[in-house]
Amino acid sequence: MKADPIGVATGNHYIDGDHACAEGAIAGGCRFLAGYPITPSTEVAERMAERFPFVGGQFIQMEDELASMAAVAGAAWTGVKAMTVTSGPGFSLMMENLGLATMMEVPCVLVNVQRGGPSTGLPTLTGQGDMMQARWGSHGDYELISLCPNSPQECFDLTITAFNLAETYRVPVLFMMDECVGHMTEKVVIPEADEIEIIPRKFYQGKKEDYRPYQFKGDGSVGPMIKAGEGYNIHVTGLTHDERGYPVINAEAQDKNVRHLVDKILLNEEKIRIIEEDQVEDADVVVISYGITSRVALKAVQDARAKGLKVGTMRLITVWPFPEKRIHELRDKVKAFVVPEINLGQIVLEVERCVSGKAKTILVPHAGGWVHDPNDILNAIEEGAK
Numbered sequence: 001m002k003a004d005p006i007g008v009a010t011g012n013h014y015i016d017g018d019h020a021c022a023e024g025a026i027a028g029g030c031r032f033l034a035g036y037p038i039t040p041s042t043e044v045a046e047r048m049a050e051r052f053p054f055v056g057g058q059f060i061q062m063e064d065e066l067a068s069m070a071a072v073a074g075a076a077w078t079g080v081k082a083m084t085v086t087s088g089p090g091f092s093l094m095m096e097n098l099g100l101a102t103m104m105e106v107p108c109v110l111v112n113v114q115r116g117g118p119s120t121g122l123p124t125l126t127g128q129g130d131m132m133q134a135r136w137g138s139h140g141d142y143e144l145i146s147l148c149p150n151s152p153q154e155c156f157d158l159t160i161t162a163f164n165l166a167e168t169y170r171v172p173v174l175f176m177m178d179e180c181v182g183h184m185t186e187k188v189v190i191p192e193a194d195e196i197e198i199i200p201r202k203f204y205q206g207k208k209e210d211y212r213p214y215q216f217k218g219d220g221s222v223g224p225m226i227k228a229g230e231g232y233n234i235h236v237t238g239l240t241h242d243e244r245g246y247p248v249i250n251a252e253a254q255d256k257n258v259r260h261l262v263d264k265i266l267l268n269e270e271k272i273r274i275i276e277e278d279q280v281e282d283a284d285v286v287v288i289s290y291g292i293t294s295r296v297a298l299k300a301v302q303d304a305r306a307k308g309l310k311v312g313t314m315r316l317i318t319v320w321p322f323p324e325k326r327i328h329e330l331r332d333k334v335k336a337f338v339v340p341e342i343n344l345g346q347i348v349l350e351v352e353r354c355v356s357g358k359a360k361t362i363l364v365p366h367a368g369g370w371v372h373d374p375n376d377i378l379n380a381i382e383e384g385a386k
Contacts, residue, residue, distance in 0.1 A: 010190050010191060010192050011190060012189055013188045014187055015152060015185060016043065016152060016184055017151070017155040017177060017181045017183065017184055018040070018042075018043035018044045018113065018155070018182045018183065019044075019152075020152040020155040020159075021044050021159050022043075022044045023051075023156055023188075023190060024155060024156035024157065024158070024159030024160050025048065025083055025109070025159050025160075025163070026048065026052075026055055026057070027156070027160055027193070027198075028163035028196075029081045029163060030057065030082065030083050030109070031055070031056060031057040031058065031080045031081060032057065032058050032059075032060075032072070032075040032081070032082040033045060033048050033049075033052070033058075033059045033083055033084065033085070034060045034061075034062050034072050035059075035060075035068050035086065036064055036065050036067075036068050036086070036090060037061070038065075038087045038088075038089070038090045039087065039115070039123040039124055040087060040124060040179045040182050041085045041087045041111065041113035043182070044085040044111060044182075045085055065089075065090035065093035066093045066096065068086070069097035069100075069101065070097045071084075072084045072101070072108050072110075073097060073100055073101040073104060073106045076101075076106045076107055076108050077106065077225070077228045077236060078227055078228050079203070079225075079227035081107070081163055081166075081167075081201070082109075083110065084108075084109075084110055084111070085111040085113070086111070086112055086113075087114065087115050087123075088114065088116075088117045088118075088121060088129075088130060089120065091112045091130055091133065092133070092137070095133070095137040098137065098138050099138030099140065099238070100238045102138065102144065102172060103142075103237075103257075104236050105170040105213075105222065105261075106171075107163075107166035107170050107201070108172050109159070109162045109163055109166055109172070109174075110172055112130055112134070112174060112175065112176055113178065113182040114126070114127050114128055114129065114177065114178045114179065115178075115368075116129065116369050117130070117368070122368055124179070125179060125368065125369045125370065126292065126369070126370065126371065127178065127179070127343065127369075128178055128341050128346075128368075129343040129368060131176065131290075132347075134176055134319070134320060141261070142261045142262065143261065143262045143266055143320075143321060144171060144172055144173070144174060144265070145165050145166075145169070145171060145173045145265065145318065145320060145321070146174040146175075146318070146319045147161065147162055147173065147176065147274070147317060148176045148177075148290040148316060148317060148318075149177060149181055149317075150292060150294045150295055150315070151184070151186060152181070152184055152185065152188045153186065153187070153188050154181075154317075155177065155181065155182075156188050159175060160196060160197075160198070163199075164197065164199040165272065167199045168199055169222060170222040170223075170225070170264075171264070176319065178291045178292050178342065180292040180371060181291060181292050184292075203224055204224040204225065204226050205224075208232050208233070211234065212244055213225070213234045213235075213243070213244070213245045214241065214244075214245060214260075215243060215260075216243060216256045216259075218259070219263075220263050220266075220267030220268050240257050241257060265321055266321060269325070272318060272321060273318050273321070274317040274318040275314055275318065275326065276313075276315040276317060277314050277315075279310075279311070279312040279313070280334075281312070281333075282312075283311055283333075283334055284310040284334060284336070284385050285309065285312070285335060285336045285337070285338055285384040285385050286311075286312045286313065286314055286330060286334050286336075287300070287311065287312070287313050287340070287377065287381065288313075288314045288315075288337055288338070288347070289315060289340055290315060290316040290317070290319055290347065291342075292342070292371055293341060293342060293371065293372060294313075296371045296377070297313065297374070297377050298313070299377075300374040300376075300377035303378050304378055304381045304382065304385075307382075309381060309382070309385050311381055314330075316347070319347065322350045322354070324350070327351065327354040328354060331356070331359050332359075335359060335360060335384055335385060335386075336360035336383075336385070337361050337362070338377065338380045338381055338384050339363050339364065340363075340366070340376075340380070341364070341366065342366045342367075342372070343366070343367075345363050345365055348361060362383060362384050
């Protein structure tokens with residue numbers, strides 16, 4: 001193995017998903033991490049704390065998760081790529097300042113290594129119960145991006161993607177891992193630095209007096225940023241604001257501001273969307289899954305195909321924004337959608353909404369602590385094929 005210019009050892013590694021996520025963040029340009037220890041995500045912060053001195057980064061252990069998210073939002077406006085990492089209870093604490101970062105249009109990454117909940121729940125065991133919180137956790141109207149890896153390799157690759165999406169759309173990106181993927185050790189290939197696509201921060205180049213930190217053009221575009229402390233006379237706030245960032249408290253300003261937060265994601269959904277499909281075009285049943293559950297579901301799909309059933313798979317790598325247009329295309333062609341989740345029903349509600357009764361939607365629930373029995377998914381596939 002040889003080291004690239006930022007000190008990451010390229011080549012083959014055998015590391016877990018948490019460590020791969022940390023290496024992906026560093027390779028993606030992250031140079032600031034604020035966080036607070038919490039199982040099963042602490043290894044991400046530990047790895048980055050060890051590695052940052054060699055790449056010019058800074059790790060700060062904050063007093064809690066609320067402060068961690070606030071520090072990330074502030075750091076991003078100084079010009080650095082920033083992230084935080086947490087799990088269930090900490091994710092809940094971060095929601096208020098996630099809303100602040102959304103309103104401030106801060107590019108950043110929030111990693112959530114999901115465990116069983118609610119409350120303290122299962123600190124060391126897996127879950128997927130935070131998926132709706134990733135979409136609706138903060139108050140008000142907004143759209144974010146959420147990615148779900150299913151392997152340590154994707155923890156590396158998709159963390160880079162998360163930072164690229166954050167920079168492209170000036171938005172917090174949620175990286176929704178689960179404990180199984182975070183603690184799973186597999187081969188991870190780290191390519192040479194010049195083989196990794198990195199989207200840099202887009203900085204303003206014009207006259208200082210002409211700069212506007214926000215652009216509400218209605219076309220889904222976002223404007224460039226500046227670095228705090230360079231003499232720009234701007235205002236950054238969580239209040240409803242105009243393009244200068246100054247508070248404007250009326251319905252007209254709210255409409256422009258909030259529609260922009262929504263449109264910059266939804267108008268670009270097809271560019272953002274990452275899904276992986278197999279044999280869906282002639283399928284009677286499509287299994288929709290994400291994270292570790294997508295790997296468990298493969299055994300059930302293989303067994304169903306061995307029985308002669310026509311089964312396709314759709315893996316949601318991008319869960320939010322939800323790929324409703326794609327499900328609209330499939331709902332008239334299939335008999336049923338089967339949705340296994342390590343929760344008692346979250347993403348299945350979006351599938352059901354998009355299917356609109358034109359096919360069966362079958363949930364395969366699991367309360368958490370471990371993965372599904374593939375036979376339970378197989379039974380649902382057989383039910384859907386009838």
